[in-house]
Amino acid sequence: MDTSVILPEECISHIISFTSPGDACRSAVVTPLFKSAAYSDAVWERFLPSDYQQIISSSVSSSVSSTLTSLSKKDLYFHLCHNPILINNGTLSFSLEKGSGKKCYMVGARALNVVWGDTAIYWIWPSIPESRFSEVAELNFVWWLDVRGRIDAKNLSPNTTYAAYLVYKFSKPNHGFETRPVELSVQLEGSGAAERRRVFLDPPENMPQLYRARGDGWMEIAMGEFFNEHGDDGTVLSSLFDFHQFTTRRGLIVEGIEFRPKMVNR
Incomplete structure (x- = not known):
């Protein structure tokens, strides 16, 4: 049975948010509806650390902070995986581990x-x-x-x-x-x-x-x-x-x- 016929996109997003970043990306190839659900902000917000907004706001570069807050949650996640940001007056860098978001x-x-x-x-x-x-x-x-x-x-x-x-x-x-x-x-x-x-x-x-x-x-x-x-x-x-x-x-x-x-x- 095609669950996408029965479940609305919001429910699919909620289910995917309890998996992992890798699982979310894999589920996106199932159907266009799953792709939309898997790439939604609701999913990737769950994969980001709970205090990510506070960390981003403490970036030494206001332009970096502004750019990051304008990204979708999925793009923000992968940006932080590949591009450490400087915080604490430039003496500390922060990034995410790609597979887990830790x-x-x-x-x-x-x-x-x-x-x-x-x-x-x-x-x-x-x-x-x-x-x-x-x-x-x-x-x-x-x-x-x-x-x-x-x-x-x-x-x-x-x-x-x-x-x-x-x-x-x-x-x-x-x-x-x-x-x-x-x-x-x-x-x-x-x-x-x-x-x-x-x-x-x-x-x-x-x-x-x-x-x-x-x-x-x-x-x-x-x-x-x-x-x-x-x-x-x-x-x-x-x-x-x-x-x-x-x-x-x-x-x-x-x-x-x-x-x-x-x-x-x-």
Whole structure:
């Protein structure tokens, strides 16, 4: 029996809104009526985060905010999947995970706690065209590497396992990262001991390559993961750390630390 003969478009839209973005797109090929129902604002409003309007209104660009609010809800959804917007005075970026509509954030370098970051002989803050942020952190010379990021769990999607990723690259010349690992950690505040891992950011060819090229000119490496159960569980803390009084490092460029749902291919 053809349900489109029995059910009005509004009912079909309501049913589709309880599925997923992928299911909505697939249902659009069934009939013209299903296409109209599946692409309706009523469906895609359900796939967007409940606070999406507040997030968009906090964009650092009023023209971007105005453009986004004029889009259909479906176009807005996919725009946010592919085009992160800058918020929080340009130190934080927001986007959506395409398959689920869950929130992704990158904490830009200027919002990270970089030890000795205000001392030019150790760190500089250039602007480079491949970064979404106005400044990145570039390492000149240190023995003690300590970079920390934090984000409130309430900003992330609840009931979701997230992973944190260090987003970085190297200038030339660089030194120290191929001979000694760094320590990466992630911890949901109050959840017990932090998950820690020792990895090479620039491993020799005979070692496993744990980093991944992102396709946007940067590399990323997983720092750890956590389960954001209720979305009101305090603060997520992440860190990049190493100290060795006889080993210096230089040439690391940090764009930020990204928090996104685990096992997402980009």
